[in-house]
Amino acid sequence: MITSEESSASTQLPSVSVRFCGDSGDGMQLTGSHFTDIVALAGNDFATAPDFPAEIRAPRGTLFGVSGYQIQFSSQDIHTPGDAVNAMVAMNPAGFKSNLHTVEEGGIIIVNEDEFDKGNLKKCGYEEGYNPLDDEMLNSTYRICKVPMSRLTRESLIKEEEDVSVKDVDRCRNMFALGIIAWLFSRDVEPTIEKISHYFGVVKGKPQIAELNSRAIKAGYYFGETAELFPARYQVAPATLEAGEYRRISGNEALVLGLATASEKVGKPIFYASYPITPASDVLHGLARLKHFGIRTFQAEDEIAAVVSAIGASFAGQIGITGTSGPGLALKTEAVGLATMMELPLVIVNVQRAGPATGMPTKSEQSDLLQSMFGRSGECPVVVIAASSPGDCYFMAIEAVRLALRAMCPVIYLSEGSLGNAAEPWKIPDVSSIPTIKVTHPENNGEPFLPYQRDEHGKRPWAIPGTEGLEHRLGGLEKEDLTGNVCYDNANHALMTKQRAEKIQNLQNFIPELEVHGESDTLILGWGSTKGSILTAIGLLKDRGINVATAHLNYLNPFPKNLGDVLAKHKRVIIPEINTGQLRMLIRSEFLVDAVGINNCSGRSFYVKELADEIEQTMQGGDA
Amino acid sequence: MITSEESSASTQLPSVSVRFCGDSGDGMQLTGSHFTDIVALAGNDFATAPDFPAEIRAPRGTLFGVSGYQIQFSSQDIHTPGDAVNAMVAMNPAGFKSNLHTVEEGGIIIVNEDEFDKGNLKKCGYEEGYNPLDDEMLNSTYRICKVPMSRLTRESLIKEEEDVSVKDVDRCRNMFALGIIAWLFSRDVEPTIEKISHYFGVVKGKPQIAELNSRAIKAGYYFGETAELFPARYQVAPATLEAGEYRRISGNEALVLGLATASEKVGKPIFYASYPITPASDVLHGLARLKHFGIRTFQAEDEIAAVVSAIGASFAGQIGITGTSGPGLALKTEAVGLATMMELPLVIVNVQRAGPATGMPTKSEQSDLLQSMFGRSGECPVVVIAASSPGDCYFMAIEAVRLALRAMCPVIYLSEGSLGNAAEPWKIPDVSSIPTIKVTHPENNGEPFLPYQRDEHGKRPWAIPGTEGLEHRLGGLEKEDLTGNVCYDNANHALMTKQRAEKIQNLQNFIPELEVHGESDTLILGWGSTKGSILTAIGLLKDRGINVATAHLNYLNPFPKNLGDVLAKHKRVIIPEINTGQLRMLIRSEFLVDAVGINNCSGRSFYVKELADEIEQTMQGGDA
């Protein structure tokens, strides 16, 4: 927690977690985003997590209309938005009420007290006459700073001489709050003011709005300085990140850039067909702007049309990709079977959300792994890979395309809502250093063309329409070896089933081996978004004098070649997952190791402490 | 094989396997069916397997237009149509060519030599001038009996005095063949003649057709008697089946009757919504005739509409059931998730076929087990059960309905093409002895209604529209415990996920324990259609002096309570499957036993000998 014992004007802290919350109308996402830029510029490492309301824009002041944004920034290398919030800004009672539980004991809470009136208090279910701001208990547990932000903002922005709209003024409250926080953490607001001025002044052509926002930030900043609210300011020194040029990136942004990069590296257009669905829609939105990078997007009438049109595009020689979330993947499975049979490249992006059924669209989960592995009729193996951090979404996107082309098969690319929307600093890669991806198409060599004649890796030739002399027909009925003609022969079916499976397994030779970090009897094996929590948790365990080894799987089918050896080298294997144990079941059945699971299926990421504790307990249970 | 060493007029044999094949226009299914009636009446045990052409009615005489029907009949208890055919009837060269490999060395082949003309031989790819009937090799390997059936049929049916259509006469060739076979196996043809006469004469009102068919049968029979073709006749003594009244039944018929029985036992109409698909369509056809047994069928516009309308019917208080095959199941998975979330009863019938994708619709496979277990988004457990014989399809259908109502959840009922279309003798159950299935619906008791308040087994109340005071809303968004209101709370999601899983697991208390037969270190664990092959194979192994224990799973999720103990009691577990090892993977991951698979993924059932050999080899490999 932030302690103010010292009398010094400014206290040094290793890391701080801040949360902005208020009504979805209060612009909390924007505020958080600006603050993230501020800490980024100051050279901190950081990790953010938005907390969207399930509703588009629920009636003002209601609990289900609350929007939140959490950021942890640090002088060290961090990977999570933080378990408990050290300082929170609450723009209204609903935000205060529904986010209080995230704040650590003794944490700072800065509220806009003007909003804590009868009506608003009632709206979020505080009983008549009670105002939490006056609650003894709360005030002793937290350091609640009441700031009349609404009034102060107006006072500082409305000037006799000039005529401004009150609405515009009130919209600047969040900037006032930003100013306070910037001051509290000893941050320079000038760069932010410049950005905002440029955006509103130049881009939007609204100099007055620019002016108001800038003034609001400054007002907030000076308020912090002059008011005696805070005994002290805090400082978080820059992190010692690897030198280089950085940008902030979210998983969905990274995925978009990764696909654009893949397109250039292959030298083929990408055809991205999708049907909107939370939390995958932003991928469609992002790609739709990249027509000048060889990307064509198609918003289909449904998920089935999306995946099928993508297969059609692959048949025609482009890179067919479709993107969705769990319920959409469920609809695409029959078509994935078709692509498996036609042996055409196809990437299926699945940004997972909490299920089953419609579930909790705005919450995150890792519960589509087994659907991705087995959710098709018949024996239908496909490649399954997963990204493990926002930045990693970029590189795994390129991998997805590479493997789909390498084996002429579907690749399911698993991301998660918590990766897609979370942001972290990202060292910008030199794209020229990324290897190109080679694809060849057969030409007519006079010989009769055999569409299912495989190369040494089991890959069949990709002959595309327009190529003279290679006319052929593909389909979903079992194919005869070599010719690809429809074939009902029993032995042939057994053979083709084997070939389709071996082709996938064979990719083990084209993917990196699994890296293990640390020496210990105990291995923490993870996949996907849990990487950050695991890394941080084992740091915590080290402090407790507990040592574990870790390994993180980006490739789930096929597994890295050395996975079996890695498992064999450890007496105890612990698998933390945001589901009820899906990777665990795969590991147990393939390697017969008694892997233990740490499972959280509540629609949120692990808290680091919770995870560390559970690992510790598990290690105590049963001697390794 | 059928040996004719003995000079006796009639040789006793334990079992015989006969195959009828010819053009799909030759009425082979009908012929086989009549012969099955004959052996049934003679008190033999039997097992049949149709071998449909993939095409509806391909051009006459072509290989892909061949239709076959195999039956094994026996004086003993048998469960398979036989590995190798002892006697085959081939009505044309195409049938001869594509079925020759099924006949044992030294086996009898009766051909209609009239059809072995230039044109027909060419049609099925025999090169110019070659006639297999004159092939030395073939004649030394098989006992080929050339019968000019076309001519003989005409000669015996066309009489001066009466005017008959040649077409009608030629259509009777199959009956002539039936007559020959009947004679060969010393069977009385009178009952068959009666049946046919009644059908054509009375039902169809075509006495002349009736007359022609009867004459053809007799003609064939007498031909066998008079011609010197066969050194001897054969007899297969009646089997010692349990006393009682029997009928012939196929798996799909049994399923239909089972659902009708379930409807009466529950006292509720069944709403069966389906979209036609091989090999499940016959279930729709059969149920469509049973409106007078409380069954309503709805042919929907697609599989999704079928399953969703079934859920709607369940919501309205009926028993919603949908039926399909693998590719259709793939389309239904999102909706199965909805039913899981709404916690409504739903039965999904999946008569499996060979996949992936469109695969081989007329061939059979067990490759949808993992799709049934995991093919849904999110953590979405459902009940999975499987029938193990045609007759068993009846009882498991009742079980499916019972369990769906017991836990208010989806139940996936797995059958297989090879079960649905195969026929066996079935001891007709006394339906009054089948226990009723109790369902209760809540009534308004003044208290506020809590749609997700569970009973001690985790089942929620099924309040149906029309019930005053219990108005409530269901949906696919995560539900709040008790109230069922939309809820995004993390802890609640974890709780509901747990409850949905426990509810299913809890059914262990309502299903029978797994029975083990035989004492041995080695356990053969099966599920579904392999029961027959396994039973027969271990019989064969006994003869070889090899002893194994067997157990067969009808319940795949949850597993029977005692499965763990059963596995622990055996040093070696062998799992034969018509897939690449799907049950094996479940067993290995849940129980960490090094189960070994015997897998055949070629779209056909195991041959008994093949299976016995593989079991023997597996047992020799690695000491138990």
Added chain:
Amino acid sequence: MSDVTLPEYKAKDFATDQDVRWCPGCGDYAVLTAMKKVCAGLGVRRENLVFVSGIGCAARFPYYMNTYGAHTIHGRSPAFATGIKLANPDLTVFVVSGDGDLLSIGGNHTIHALRRNMDINIVLLNNKIYGLTKGQYSPTSEVGKVTKSTPYGSLDAPLNPLAIAVASGCTYIARTLDVDVKSMTSLLDRGAKHKGTSFVEVYQDCNVFNHKAWFYASQKDTRPDNTLMLEHGKPMIFGKDSNRGIRRVGEKNEVVELGGDITEDDLLIHDEGNLENAFQLSQMFSPEFPEPMGVLYCNPDQPTYNDLLHEQVDDVIEKLDDKTLQSLVTGNNTWTVK
């Protein structure tokens, strides 16, 4: 289930304890208001009403109606409603969902429900946008629509919901405006009472992602000249001062100013019973034409699928129900083993 002791319902009796979560100013509120009125006056017991929806903002509707309800999956609500109605024809079933839900992913289920003439009531809340997923274009969006998923403008011509309804053989087809609660109420009421599928399109404003999409037809100043309120048997007159009308010349409709030598007698008389007219009306778009509101088509005589099914079931039972379950299971081809 006609019922002598039908309670006296008020609109508010159909409110649930759940907070309504639509954005302030959303057009869906008006439909909710109208629907509660309709239910109060329908003469059907509350427990016999079922609201079904797919997924979307509009599809939240059932949560706000104190009746039985099902918020199903995206696009499948007509199928779900079909199952309910076939299982229990005594229930009055409404489907309320959005343009994406009923026309994009759910288009096929919609047209098949219409062709079967299931006795259900479909209310299409058409805001020409995907609201819940935060603003992508929908199959009813106009060409060139700039949205998150079409930053350079959409390319596909929109689907015409009423034309599709006409072509699918729907037996009650109407259109209304979210701002016109009064006529919406009567149109929904008549639709609910209609035997057969009723299909009502509501021009609904999405206040956040497609605000003002319908203002050209829905506002005080725009409505008179850009909409035409249909009345069966009445001439097609519209305009601020009822000074304009629709006339047919040759194979085409045209707008004419009344007065001078053009009188009401020259105008088209609206005939609800004429399917071809209904199609022509579905092709009238602003600004060339006023857009028709009210009942475009109504055919009360076509039998409903659910009635036909239950008649068939009854017939069969009449003929065959002497058969016992045992006789069915036994079949007519048995043998006995001693």
Added chain:
Amino acid sequence: MSDVTLPEYKAKDFATDQDVRWCPGCGDYAVLTAMKKVCAGLGVRRENLVFVSGIGCAARFPYYMNTYGAHTIHGRSPAFATGIKLANPDLTVFVVSGDGDLLSIGGNHTIHALRRNMDINIVLLNNKIYGLTKGQYSPTSEVGKVTKSTPYGSLDAPLNPLAIAVASGCTYIARTLDVDVKSMTSLLDRGAKHKGTSFVEVYQDCNVFNHKAWFYASQKDTRPDNTLMLEHGKPMIFGKDSNRGIRRVGEKNEVVELGGDITEDDLLIHDEGNLENAFQLSQMFSPEFPEPMGVLYCNPDQPTYNDLLHEQVDDVIEKLDDKTLQSLVTGNNTWTVK
């Protein structure tokens, strides 16, 4: 891909080495014959032709055409064809499939392909039955149809393929008979050359499960009085001795006998360009009316989705392609760590 050295094709050049597996007497054979003729004369290189189908007897079509082809999954062929055409607009893409495939499970993809005016050619082989699955009724089967799945007769009113095409905004709509290979060939040919979606319904006889379903309109003796061959700009005349015609009275069409005081001048003149007429034609059913054959509607002027997409892509590239991939990946909000 206009090509100077286009080979001289004969119909048989489009035959594959695969045996055709339709039943003897199946109406699909005729379509195959016609299609090979069309391809031979199309002026398109064989390698630029692609045939796409779903699942069904009709859907086996691509296996028998020596071009590129895809036999996809049930009901999804329009989506597959869309992907092909958007990826490579130089290809000429045909969709050939059945009534169950394109109107039952695939109905939604069909109407969305039509509304987008994708430049693909859809050929509906309508045999009013599910052939491949051995004879269940289909969405085009007449009410009361007795099939395996409807032993007591089907209950639902059929979908009207042409009406759906009209309502979906299809820009080339035609109908033909399997027995009339000559006109089928010309209609398919014109459709293939049409810029935009062409939709051709073929009355196809299923010799095994629905034999003679179309005989009322397809046979020598029945055809003249039960079909009407449309010709643009010509009066609607039909009948054995061309002695009957279609006239419009008030809001309805009617059949009249020519001669007496009724002359050709009283008859309707077919106008391919009039959508409302097309809808009226789609509503003419035997025996009351002859059923229209030929081109009901053609609008060559509406831009195709694929052209619009590629124009948009080119525009954007023109405007923006100075941007390098590195600049995109870097973005415009970076900071440097020393």
